[in-house]
Amino acid sequence: MSVAVENFVKAVYKNAKRTNDTKPGIIAKELGISNAAATDMAKKLAVKDLLHYEKYQELKLTVKGNQMALNVIRKHRLWESLLFKMFDMSLHDIHREAELLEHQTSDLLANKISEYLGNPKFDPHGDPIPDKNGIITTTDTSFTLSKANEGKTYIISRLMSDDKEFFDFCAQHGLKYGNTITVSKQFIKNKMTQIVVNNNTILLNEDFSTIIYVNENESKNVQH
Amino acid sequence: MSVAVENFVKAVYKNAKRTNDTKPGIIAKELGISNAAATDMAKKLAVKDLLHYEKYQELKLTVKGNQMALNVIRKHRLWESLLFKMFDMSLHDIHREAELLEHQTSDLLANKISEYLGNPKFDPHGDPIPDKNGIITTTDTSFTLSKANEGKTYIISRLMSDDKEFFDFCAQHGLKYGNTITVSKQFIKNKMTQIVVNNNTILLNEDFSTIIYVNENESKNVQH
DNA sequence: AACTATTTTTAAGTATACTTAAAAATTTAT
DNA sequence: ATAAATTTTTAAGTATACTTAAAAATAGTT
Ligand SMILES: [Mn+2]
Ligand SMILES: [Mn+2]
Ligand SMILES: [Mn+2]
Ligand SMILES: [Mn+2]
Secondary structure (H helix, E strand, C coil): CCHHHHHHHHHHHHHHHHCCCCCHHHHHHHHCCCHHHHHHHHHHHHHCCCEECCCCCCCEECHHHHHHHHHHHHHHHHHHHHHHHHCCCCHHHHHHHHHHHCCCCCHHHHHHHHHHCCCCCECCCCCECCCCCCCCCCCCCCEEHHHCCCCCEEEEEEECCCCHHHHHHHHHHCCCCCCEEEEEEEECCCCEEEEEECCEEEEECHHHHCCEEEECCCCCCCCC | CCHHHHHHHHHHHHHHHHCCCCCHHHHHHHHCCCHHHHHHHHHHHHHCCCEECCCCCCCEECHHHHHHHHHHHHHHHHHHHHHHHHCCCCHHHHHHHHHHHCCCCCHHHHHHHHHHCCCCCECCCCCECCCCCCCCCCCCCCEEHHHCCCCCEEEEEEECCCCHHHHHHHHHHCCCCCCEEEEEEEECCCCEEEEEECCEEEEECHHHHCCEEEECCCCCCCCC
16 A cells, blocks of 8 residues: 555544544644545545545544554554664654655564564554554553652653654653653643653643653553 | 656666666666656656756766665665665565665665664675765676686675576575685586586576676675 | 668556645534 | 534646557668
């Protein structure tokens, strides 16, 4: 299937995970195309039996569409893991490369990469890597920093973004998958979260506190 | 530039190296497209200043086209080198993957791969890898087996093919980049070459004896 | 040199993946 | 409930990269 189709199916999959309002417009925004193009593509994918399309209704992936999405996501996260391990590249850079490489990787090569890395269950952002059958065996017990308790110490389990500025910020302050942070104060009304990392106190706004995921202990989501 | 453009420019470059008859038809055959499509593309590339096009004349790359070709070739051969080193993949498989990956690789990633491998000068087929400026510093002193002398012993310096059957044949008989072979007899009239590898005698027809390149000694083309 | 075969070019048409503009439906706000 | 705002859809059109069919030019053969 084409790059456009794979990216579209992946975007639908990811959006459906987060919200229950997966209509053309959101996908269009995500992919940087017009709403008209997204509607058009949705219709085409319905013909290919990759999703169910009904005018003005939510887009819902078929089993086939779901498999395709997971296969692309698998390749994306395996590439990220490999590039991160082998080369000194930032989280943002590995994401950018993986966004392209994911579409040009045979299942065979994906399996080789996975094997080489010891079949990792998480990528460098803390996102789970589906296995060769498209199955995610790990359960995610993490939650966003915005919902963490004052005074408690957590482990970063996921940095859910693909924004360069965010990753630069993370790199600068030691916000890294697996690292420990303490929530010193929650400013509920102003939607800000104050944390302590490496003895530095940082005040996060909502944009950042809702894409940084943490776990209470090192158990589940940390397997690196 | 698009995949189609990159593959076209690369095909022109490679053909011009071998022959002096680089017209649309040959490129069309190489890329598996119609002659009409090749002529069409040639015209478009002329507008983009990637090659010089004159009706019924040879296609000649511009400096810009040449650079693009070398950049794609560099990425191709770096990928082949990396995949060959890291994973247990055949020469044919690494070529297949590289044919796609070469178009989705940033210059930055290419440099990282090169660095990681110690800036190799040759890929696993024995083909030279251009440096980041598109320069090939090695000089190729090798020649085809069909032109080798009876009784002499040589070192395989290049396996110039992308045919699976050929690579299977090579793997089966120990014909590998860097290995030693002896030419036991040249059947000039019948265009066949008899060689001895690992104490086995093999009779090669013209198809194979003209794509296996050898060197007299281990000097130039062997730097693995 | 003339004829034939081959190659190249032109012409017309297709599929994919987009665009903008306007109509239709839905959602939100008053 | 009505009006306004937003989103979705339709319609028409574009660029890229191909196709087949036929015309034109070149290259090879007698
Ligand atoms: Mn990513
Ligand atoms: Mn992608
Ligand atoms: Mn190759
Ligand atoms: Mn290619």
